[in-house]
Amino acid sequence: MKLREKLMHKYALSEKGASDMIKAFVSVTISDLVLMVPISMLYFLVEDYMNGTPAGKGMFYLAGCLISMILIAVTTYIQYNATFLSTYVESGVRRITLAEKLRKIPLSFFGKKDLSDLTSTIMADCAMMETASSHFIPELVGACISTTLVAIGLFFFDWRMAIAALWVLPVSFAIVICSEKVQDKLNKKQMDYKMACADGIQEGLESVRDLQAYNYQDDYMNGLDTKIHAVEKHAIVTELGMALFVGSAQMILKLGIATVALTGGYLLARGKIDIITFFMFLMVVSRIYDPMQVSLQNVAAINAAGVQSDRLDEILSHDVQEGTTVLDNKGYDIEFKNVGFSYDTKETVLKNVSFVAKQGEVTALIGPSGGGKTTVSRLASRFWEVDCGTITVGGMDISRIDPETLMSLYSIVFQDVTLFNNTVMENIRIGKKDATDEEVIQAAKLAHCDEFIKKLSKGYDTVIGENGSELSGGERQRISIARAFLKDAPIILLDEATASLDVDNETFIQESLSRLIKDKTVMIIAHRMRTVANADKIVVLKDGVVAESGSPAELEKQNGIYKGMVNTQMLATEWNL
Numbered sequence: 001m002k003l004r005e006k007l008m009h010k011y012a013l014s015e016k017g018a019s020d021m022i023k024a025f026v027s028v029t030i031s032d033l034v035l036m037v038p039i040s041m042l043y044f045l046v047e048d049y050m051n052g053t054p055a056g057k058g059m060f061y062l063a064g065c066l067i068s069m070i071l072i073a074v075t076t077y078i079q080y081n082a083t084f085l086s087t088y089v090e091s092g093v094r095r096i097t098l099a100e101k102l103r104k105i106p107l108s109f110f111g112k113k114d115l116s117d118l119t120s121t122i123m124a125d126c127a128m129m130e131t132a133s134s135h136f137i138p139e140l141v142g143a144c145i146s147t148t149l150v151a152i153g154l155f156f157f158d159w160r161m162a163i164a165a166l167w168v169l170p171v172s173f174a175i176v177i178c179s180e181k182v183q184d185k186l187n188k189k190q191m192d193y194k195m196a197c198a199d200g201i202q203e204g205l206e207s208v209r210d211l212q213a214y215n216y217q218d219d220y221m222n223g224l225d226t227k228i229h230a231v232e233k234h235a236i237v238t239e240l241g242m243a244l245f246v247g248s249a250q251m252i253l254k255l256g257i258a259t260v261a262l263t264g265g266y267l268l269a270r271g272k273i274d275i276i277t278f279f280m281f282l283m284v285v286s287r288i289y290d291p292m293q294v295s296l297q298n299v300a301a302i303n304a305a306g307v308q309s310d311r312l313d314e315i316l317s318h319d320v321q322e323g324t325t326v327l328d329n330k331g332y333d334i335e336f337k338n339v340g341f342s343y344d345t346k347e348t349v350l351k352n353v354s355f356v357a358k359q360g361e362v363t364a365l366i367g368p369s370g371g372g373k374t375t376v377s378r379l380a381s382r383f384w385e386v387d388c389g390t391i392t393v394g395g396m397d398i399s400r401i402d403p404e405t406l407m408s409l410y411s412i413v414f415q416d417v418t419l420f421n422n423t424v425m426e427n428i429r430i431g432k433k434d435a436t437d438e439e440v441i442q443a444a445k446l447a448h449c450d451e452f453i454k455k456l457s458k459g460y461d462t463v464i465g466e467n468g469s470e471l472s473g474g475e476r477q478r479i480s481i482a483r484a485f486l487k488d489a490p491i492i493l494l495d496e497a498t499a500s501l502d503v504d505n506e507t508f509i510q511e512s513l514s515r516l517i518k519d520k521t522v523m524i525i526a527h528r529m530r531t532v533a534n535a536d537k538i539v540v541l542k543d544g545v546v547a548e549s550g551s552p553a554e555l556e557k558q559n560g561i562y563k564g565m566v567n568t569q570m571l572a573t574e575w576n577l
Contacts, residue, residue, distance in 0.1 A: 004018040004019060004022065005018075010313075011133065011137065011309055012094060012129060012309050012312035012316055013090060013094070014090065014094070016090070016093070017086075017094070020082065020089075021086075021138065023082050024079075024086065024137075025142055025145070026142075027075070027078050027142070028079055028082075028141070028143070029141075029149075030078075031076060031079040032147075033146050033149065033150070034068075034072055036146075036150060036284075039283050041065065043280045045061055046279060083133075083134050083139075087133040090133065094126055095122065098122055098312070098315055098316065104321055104322075104403070105318050105319075105320055107378070107383040107384060108384050115202065117195055117199075119198075120198060121315065124308075125311050125312055126312070128305055129305060129309060129312060132301065132309075135298070136302050137298070139291070139294060139295060139298055140295045140298040140302065143294070144295065147169065147288060150284070150288055151169075154166070154284065158277055158281075160263060160272075161263060161264060161267070161273065161278075161281045164264070164281075165256055165281060166256070167256070167259070168252050168254075168256040169256075169292060172249035172252050172292070173299070175252070176245055176246060176249050177299065179241075179245035179303075180303050182241060182245075184306060184307070186237065186238045186242075187238060187303070189238075190231075190235060191307050193227070194231055197224075197227040197230070197231045200224045204221075246299075249296045250293055250296055253289055253292060253296070254289070256289060257282075257286070260282060264278040264282070321403045322402060323399070323406075324400060324405075325405045326405075327409070328396055329394025329396040329409075330396075331395075332491055332521040333392075333393070333395075333521065334356070334357040334363075334392070334393055334491065334521055335355075335392045336353050336355050336356075336391055337389050338353070338388065338389040338390075339388070339389035339391060340352060340386065340388040340389055341375060341384065341386050341387050350376070351545050352389070352545065353376065353389070353545065354389075354546065357522075357537070359519065360518070360519050360521075361521070362522040362523075362532075362535040363522065363524070363536065364524045364525075364526060364531075364535035365377070365523065365524065365526075365541060366525075366527070366529075366538060366541070367561065371541040371543060371544065372544045373525045373541050377412075377525055380398075380523065381406070381407070381412060382398050382399070382403050386399070393491070408489070409489055410492075411431070411483070411487040412484065412494075413481050413483075413484050413493070415496035415525075417476045417477050418467065418480075419464060419468030419476055419479060419480075421466045422463060423461050423462060423464070424449075424461070424462055424464055425437065425461060427468070427479055428443060428444055428449075428482045428483055428486060430483055431482070431483030431484060431486035432488075435486055437460075443485040444460075447478045447481040447484075449475070452478075456470075490521065491522075491523075492517065492522045494522070494524045495525045496526060529566045532552070534552075536551065537551060538552055538555055540555070540561050540562050542561060547560070
């Protein structure tokens with residue numbers, strides 16, 4: 001059990017994958033040992049001929065050759081299934097497990113990771129571990145076990161010749177193993193260069209419009225070329241570093257043949273061994289070093305795969321958000337009680353935040369940029385976990401609720417809209433996967449999408465491109481709002497939902513929202529004061545604390561932050577070129 005758990009952790013395997021790898025170790029060991037059978041047959045054949053072959057022995061050796069061929073074919077077939085086929089199955093399981101894990105990991109994890117880094121982990125690192133699990137690891141372990149068993153047998157024949165044949169093995173492996181720290185350092189540095197290059201490529205693709213707008217393409221490409229050359233240069237250094245140790249170890253391994261020949265010749269000349277024993281050791285060393293030659297390369301390759309394995313294990317071992325799937329809330333009031341939060345230990349975002357967003361009311365979160373408004377909405381939906389305090393929905397502590405179950409209560413419209421390369425109909429249907437076409441169209445009408453959708457080439461069946469590239473910013477945001485209408489959840493979170501809309505469309509959306517929010521809990525994050533002018537309650541966040549709280553009329557009288565923001569925006573509307 002301990003071996004299986006170690007394999008699971010070390011090579012990012014499932015429980016079945018670890019069990020299959022152990023079976024692969026056994027199959028490779030047996031396969032390597034079976035390859036020694038022909039040598040044994042040859043040894044006994046030579047011995048019989050030198051001693052005078054008894055009648056009928058020819059058929060015995062013919063049958064032995066046939067049996068050896070069958071054994072080699074059968075064990076090779078079993079080894080192939082145990083190493084390659086099982087690994088490919090496990091590779092699929094690993095990718096699915098990663099996807100499931102990523103689905104349950106808190107969003108705080110993704111805040112520390114670049115998209116290219118995660119993509120590389122899921123694709124390239126998985127592929128590397130697939131190669132290691134099918135080619136390197138089983139062959140190495142199988143070769144070590146089979147060689148150890150053969151070595152023990154050699155000592156029964158002659159301990160002096162056995163030492164002459166085997167002394168090179170620990171020396172060669174010691175050289176490669178001792179290089180692990182050097183190789184690990186080189187491989188980690190190489191991974192850093194690769195990630196910097198991948199980030200640069202992705203950044204260039206995402207910002208190509210801005211690069212062209214400011215004629216910055218050449219400068220950016222020069223920087224990207226530098227990153228690409230750094231990857232190439234360090235790849236050569238990494239390969240040379242690996243070859244230095246592996247090549248040296250393989251050269252020493254070859255010395256075993258020479259020491260067997262010299263030691264055997266000396267002992268034979270002294271009459272301390274017979275010619276058959278000498279012949280047997282020469283045959284054995286011609287075979288025993290073959291799997292070890294490959295294994296030395298495998299040790300280096302496994303060391304290199306350690307970086308990928310650690311990156312995969314970082315995800316697979318990460319804590320997930322869990323909780324009960326039973327909702328016992330009484331109503332849908334959202335209450336923050338002395339909530340504190342920080343994205344890391346150095347930066348406190350929220351301090352002792354307390355307020356109630358009541359059901360049937362619109363609660364608006366406003367304040368200067370960086371005050372913690374978006375963080376509040378993310379905490380309210382349990383995208384992040386609070387550091388202290390509690391958040392409840394209808395008296396139910398959301399930290400004890402399964403995130404997916406909790407999401408059934410929320411319709412969320414983010415400031416950054418994500419659309420998919422699919423039809424308009426299916427992009428809206430994400431809000432409710434079993435919705436009928438009529439329900440989707442009705443939601444689109446409520447979000448004032450119907451008018452511009454009908455102007456598209458195929459209407460609701462128009463494919464809108466990657467992330468809605470065929471639509472304007474305002475149109476994308478309205479489709480996102482249509483999703484929220486379609487889901488029709490009791491809690492609605494709007495994070496700058498109308499930021500990309502013009503004044504007329506914003507007015508239409510607010511009219512639609514007024515029909516939607518009846519008996520629901522609505523929390524709006526906005527910078528435009530006209531957006532929150534009709535809110536039932538306003539919570540002003542500044543520097544991570546609740547600076548003001550009350551109705552718009554109450555805050556107008558206080559002549560505080562809210563009043564100042566209203567006056568500033570009124571002045572801005574009067575400004576002309």
